[in-house]
Amino acid sequence: MRKEPLRVGFLGASAVARKAWLAIHRAGHCVTYIGCRDDAKGRELAARLQKEIDEEDSTRVEGAGAGTPQRFVAPSVGSYMDVVRAGNVDVVYISLPTAKRPAWVRVCAEYGKHVVSEKPAAGSAAELVECLEHLAANRLLFMDGTALSHSQRLQDVRRAVSQLGGPLHINAHMSFAASPTFMSSDIRLQPLLEPHGALGDLGWYCIRWILHLVDFALPTGVTGRVTECDALEVEKPGPAAITGFDGDMEFTIPAASSGSGTATTVTASFQCSFHECHDQTVEVFCRDGVVTVHGAINPTAEDRPRFTTRRCTTAAVPLTATRKESDAANAAEVHQVYGHVEDEACDVVYSTAPAETDGAHQMEQLWRDVGDSVMRLGKGEPLIADADRAKKWSTFAYVTQVVMDRALEAAGQHATATATP
Incomplete structure (x- = not known):
């Protein structure tokens, strides 16, 4: 099995492409082609990244123990189809709007390209299944761009939850106070391109965190409610964007997975909004405490990569410490209602160094995982997906999409039909 640096082509030169490019470079891969509607925008992105990468590599070389950085090579710039057809592209990174992604995933499958796609993965679970089938038939990888799924912190949180007896209830809250510029121009406010709005953005992260904590079990019940809607331009008719959404889920965890000897019910709730703090x-x-994750989407200098644990233990106390009369007729009978509760707290902070908080660190690990998920069986053989790892990443995307679909349906909402490429 041969491992090698990957050659990555971009469909789209959006703001998120910059973060992805830095992560790809740090992971030891190379961006070889940029596809965009405006060649000038593609060249501008390449020039900007060359400057940033050269500066970063110079700093890394000067640091103690730094290795030789990979040399920046200016990519070609062309159309979306140029990227998909290119012989020097192994993986296509798709940051196009959600409504346009599935059609391009199918084109990538036709031309033998692995796919990393921004989230949400598709307009609906049915649409995603069609894409996954096309890729799997050609032994190609699909991975969504949910960087938090690739962090060491996630694994540590899962371990901490297990040590505290497993989850009983999970609450995820993701929000920010959108600026007037965001509300007037951001693509997430355009339902024809991004039909899920805040649910497909912040809500996707909420759902993904919850699913990681229940080992991607499908919920037995899902409810959802749109709490806020906004129209990008009030004077123009058309659907309003979802800017706030609440959802609830219930899971039944089998005895073998729960560790308790019996099936366990886990409940979860999430709230997401573009209009909150x-x-x-x-x-x-x-069962035995609480785990709190801070900066759960993408740690930054403001949201340090950390989580806290609080273990609650009940110590025995004298019976007279807490008393309760069972009834008026038998005042002598008493019961211990509460014991003495002891808290043991732990705050796990990973790093506050710039390299850990610049927004690209988790995505760097994502691209390392992309490299670990594909292989050549021999010299001259095609680059194929590792079957087990491809199944893992596609399952993550599919289950998240299913839950999001069910939440939308429960709220009486339906995603807009897919646009053509």
Whole structure:
């Protein structure tokens, strides 16, 4: 099995492409082609990234123990189809609007390209299944761009939750106070391109965190409610964008997975909004304590990569410490209602160094995982997906999409039909 640096082509030169490019470079891969509607925009992105990468590599070389950085090579710039057809592209990174992604995923499958797609993965689960089938038939990888799924912190949080007896209730809250510029121009306010609005953005992260904590079990019940809607231009008719959404889920965890010897019911709730304070918090209430994740989407200098645990233990106390009369007729009978509760708190902070908080660190690990998920069986053989890893990443995307679909349906909403490429 041969491992090698990957050659990545971009469909789209959006703001998120910059973060992805830095992560790809740090992971040891190379952007070889940019596809966009405006060649000048593609060249501008390449020039900007060359400057940033050269500066970063110079700093890395000067640092103690730094290795030789990969040399920046200016990519070609062309159309979307140029990228998909290119012989020097192994993986296509798709940051196009959600309504346009599935059609291009199918084109990538036709031309033998692996796919990393921004989230949400598709307009609906049915649409995503069609894409996954096309890719799987050609032994190609699909991975959505949910960077938090690739962090060491996620694994540590899962371990902490298990040590506290497993989840009983999970609450995820993701929000920010959108600026007037955001509300007047951001693509997430255009339902024909991004039909899920805040649910497909912040809500997707909420759902993904919850699913990681229940090992991607499908919920037995889902409810949803649109709490806020906004129209990008009030004077123009058309659907309003979802800018706030609340949802609830219930899971039945089998005895073999729960560790308790019996099936366990886990409940979860999430709230997401473009009109609330800045917050990225996940709280996990367990049998023996609570785990709280701060900066849960993408840690930055303001949201340090950290989580806290609080273990609650009940110590025995004298029976007279807490008394309760069972009834008026038998005042002598007493019961201990509460014991003495002891808290043991722990705050796990990973790093506050710039390299850990610049927004690209989790995505760097995502691209390392892309490299670990594809292989050549021999010299001259095609680059194919590792079957087990491809199944893992596609399952993550599919289950998240299913839950989001069910929440939308429960709220009486339906995604807009897919646009053509």
